Amino acid sequence: MNNIFVYCELTEEKTIADVSLELLSKGRKLATELGVKLEAVVIGSDLKNIESQVFPFGADVVHIADDSRLFPYTTLPHSAIVLHIFRHEKPEIALFGATSIGRDLAPRIASALRCGLTADCTSLEIGDHFENKTQTEYKNLLYQIRPAFGGNIIATIINPETRPQMATVREGVMKKEVLDQSFKGKVKKTDTAAILRDEDFAVEIIERHMESSKINIKNAQVIIAGGYGVGSRENFQLLYDLADVLGAQVGASRAAVDAGFSEHERQIGQTGVTVRPKLYIACGISGAVQHRAGMDQSAQIISINTDPNAPINHIADYTIIGSITDVIPKMIRYYKANSK
Amino acid sequence: MSFRIIVLAKQVPDTRNVGKDAMKADGTVNRAALPAIFNPEDLNALELALRIKDRMSNCEVIVLTMGPFRAAEIVREAMYRGADRGYLITDRKFAGSDTLATSYALSLAVKKLEPYHLVISGRQAIDGDTAQVGPQTAEKLNLPQVTYAEEILDVSETHIVIKRRLERGIETVKSALPLAVTVHGSAPACRQRVAKLLMKYKHARTVTELQNETKDYTELYNQRPYLQIDEWTVDDLHADISMLGLSGSPTKVKKIENVVFAHKDSTLLTASDEDINKLMKELIDSHVIG
Numbered sequence: 271m272n273n274i275f276v277y278c279e280l281t282e283e284k285t286i287a288d289v290s291l292e293l294l295s296k297g298r299k300l301a302t303e304l305g306v307k308l309e310a311v312v313i314g315s316d317l318k319n320i321e322s323q324v325f326p327f328g329a330d331v332v333h334i335a336d337d338s339r340l341f342p343y344t345t346l347p348h349s350a351i352v353l354h355i356f357r358h359e360k361p362e363i364a365l366f367g368a369t370s371i372g373r374d375l376a377p378r379i380a381s382a383l384r385c386g387l388t389a390d391c392t393s394l395e396i397g398d399h400f401e402n403k404t405q406t407e408y409k410n411l412l413y414q415i416r417p418a419f420g421g422n423i424i425a426t427i428i429n430p431e432t433r434p435q436m437a438t439v440r441e442g443v444m445k446k447e448v449l450d451q452s453f454k455g456k457v458k459k460t461d462t463a464a465i466l467r468d469e470d471f472a473v474e475i476i477e478r479h480m481e482s483s484k485i486n487i488k489n490a491q492v493i494i495a496g497g498y499g500v501g502s503r504e505n506f507q508l509l510y511d512l513a514d515v516l517g518a519q520v521g522a523s524r525a526a527v528d529a530g531f532s533e534h535e536r537q538i539g540q541t542g543v544t545v546r547p548k549l550y551i552a553c554g555i556s557g558a559v560q561h562r563a564g565m566d567q568s569a570q571i572i573s574i575n576t577d578p579n580a581p582i583n584h585i586a587d588y589t590i591i592g593s594i595t596d597v598i599p600k601m602i603r604y605y606k607a608n609s610k
Numbered sequence: 611m612s613f614r615i616i617v618l619a620k621q622v623p624d625t626r627n628v629g630k631d632a633m634k635a636d637g638t639v640n641r642a643a644l645p646a647i648f649n650p651e652d653l654n655a656l657e658l659a660l661r662i663k664d665r666m667s668n669c670e671v672i673v674l675t676m677g678p679f680r681a682a683e684i685v686r687e688a689m690y691r692g693a694d695r696g697y698l699i700t701d702r703k704f705a706g707s708d709t710l711a712t713s714y715a716l717s718l719a720v721k722k723l724e725p726y727h728l729v730i731s732g733r734q735a736i737d738g739d740t741a742q743v744g745p746q747t748a749e750k751l752n753l754p755q756v757t758y759a760e761e762i763l764d765v766s767e768t769h770i771v772i773k774r775r776l777e778r779g780i781e782t783v784k785s786a787l788p789l790a791v792t793v794h795g796s797a798p799a800c801r802q803r804v805a806k807l808l809m810k811y812k813h814a815r816t817v818t819e820l821q822n823e824t825k826d827y828t829e830l831y832n833q834r835p836y837l838q839i840d841e842w843t844v845d846d847l848h849a850d851i852s853m854l855g856l857s858g859s860p861t862k863v864k865k866i867e868n869v870v871f872a873h874k875d876s877t878l879l880t881a882s883d884e885d886i887n888k889l890m891k892e893l894i895d896s897h898v899i900g
Contacts, residue, residue, distance in 0.1 A: 282778075342781075344783075345745075345754065345755055345757075346754055369777060370757075370758060370776040370777045370778075373741045373742075373757075374745060374755070374757045374758075375745075376742075377709070377740075377741070377742035377743075377744075377745035377746045377749075378745045378746070378748070378749045378755070380710065380742070380746065381710060381713060381745070381746035381749035381750055382749055384710065384860070385710075385860055386708065386710065386859075386860030386861035387709070387710075387742060387861070388861060389738075389739065389740040389741065389742060390739065390740075399864060413864065414861075417869070418738065418866075419625060419737065421869065422625075422868070422869060423866050423867065423868055423869060424866070424867045424868075424869055425863055425865070425866050425867075426863070426864040426865040426866075426867075427861050427862065427863060427864065428861070428862050428864045429860050429861055429862070430862060431860065432860040472754040472785055472786050472789075473754050473755075473756060473783050473784070473785040473789075474783060474784050474785070475781055475782070475783050476771070476782050476783065476784050477781070477782035478779065478780075478781045478782075479779050479780050479781075480776070480778055480779035480781075481778055481779055492898075492899060516899050516900075535777075541739065548898055549893070549898045549899060559869050563869070569898075570898055571874075572889075573876075578878075583876055584873045584874070584876070585873070585874055586874065586876045587874060587876060587877065588876065588877045588879055588889060589876045589877070589878050589879065590879045590880070590881060590885070590886070590889070591878070591879070591880060591881065592880065592881025593881070596881045597881050597886065600881070600883060600886040600887075601886055601889075601890060604883075604886050604887040604889075604890040604891070605890045605894070605899070605900070607887070607890075608887070608890050608891045608894050609894055609900045
């Protein structure tokens, strides 16, 4: 069996993006289970020593394509490099972040290689499949598990015949785990000049305004999340007040983001980030399946809701029946009173 | 030669407002309970196309949709808002197509409309949220792509300048034409139906729809041939049947499960001072906070 490949994205600061490190960690486990190697692909410019960021996560090989024309990311040059490597190495599995970049690049690659691609997987497992129609047994396929139909069902997708088996995964879904700080793999340099053609640069970036993310709800220990039931952007301020006192981060449901109460970067759920804090306080969140999918792994959940029948209450450890404007100031008051 | 824009649009079940009756008692999805709508980001794509048409003297906007017969509604809806014409790609042989097989069929339909300048679609459809069909169609057409477009800043016969909305910022790119573009939901909302166009196109029908009409449209269609919405089948596209439907789809659904969350025994509290005080004390004592 051939190897597992992870496309590694670069941040604005030219470090490997968290989502890619998370995928390397997952890829390492899958590779060990299948008895194959884990290979990373890093494409960009000024990549001196970049391998040192990748090896601790257990990459046996890192392919480096270092060329001044390859940062910032543009579709066709990155696609050309990845296709060159994949056509040569014929990966068994290829993983991409479900990010602005990964969701732009992966479908292009899958189309060129005519292989299957599953977007936004929430779980990846190895398993077998028996095809009744052809009476064929397939061993050690990648089960690509994802919510579908607005999150109401969970589908397990397989690609029995085509390779690589491709999947994208959102940031925060897999766990970032260093395998061994002193782990060392092999570096393979890609000859970019031989691969890239002038027509690959048809799209030219003329201006960019990027921000490093200031909001980091993914790693927060305590999250105060607001839903449509919070009622207004002004009421959302109460959540920030409580967050300040508890040293927490503020999150939001899709409904709250759509209503303009909060920014998209704070969105938790299937189309936002997945979180697993020590404590999750859900304020005025009814708990649609899409939202629960992104937070049901929280160690403790408190739901504050005026509706005793809100679905979120079924997964909450504590349910407080009441309004945000009444409950949150009291929480702040009694936290201060008891923490001294 | 006119400036030709092809808009790819999909009719989707409205998964954003899944009510209680959307799931049947046996736990399967009740599609009938969900209204069929114009995929929201495809409407944003239509708007960007119409804005180009607004500022160019000789521009035509053609909408392509793939789906069952009733998806002809998408073509009519687009024409009510300003599209010049449209085609419905429909054939039972497309059933079961994944994104790869879908993009193959769409790319063949787009090729029938050469020469074109832009192929534009929404970033993703709300029934799958994959965002794969746009880039895959671009690849099959051997076109460069610009995803997550928010605004067209400039356009000429040969070039286009586009503002993109990314997760962590914005980017302005310039590209030669032809080009494939996918449009982000932060782009301007689509204009409403135009009364004059609604009157003009309200009798537009596909061949299949005409067969089911009780009224005789023959004379009307002789006078106004533009009312005819063409249907394209596998044969019209000269498609390789092995690349369509289930056989042309590398991804297979192995299993579907309903989402079941484990119920916890929830402690029910009121908003009273006493209850909140007790809760905060517990959380501090168990070192969850503080």
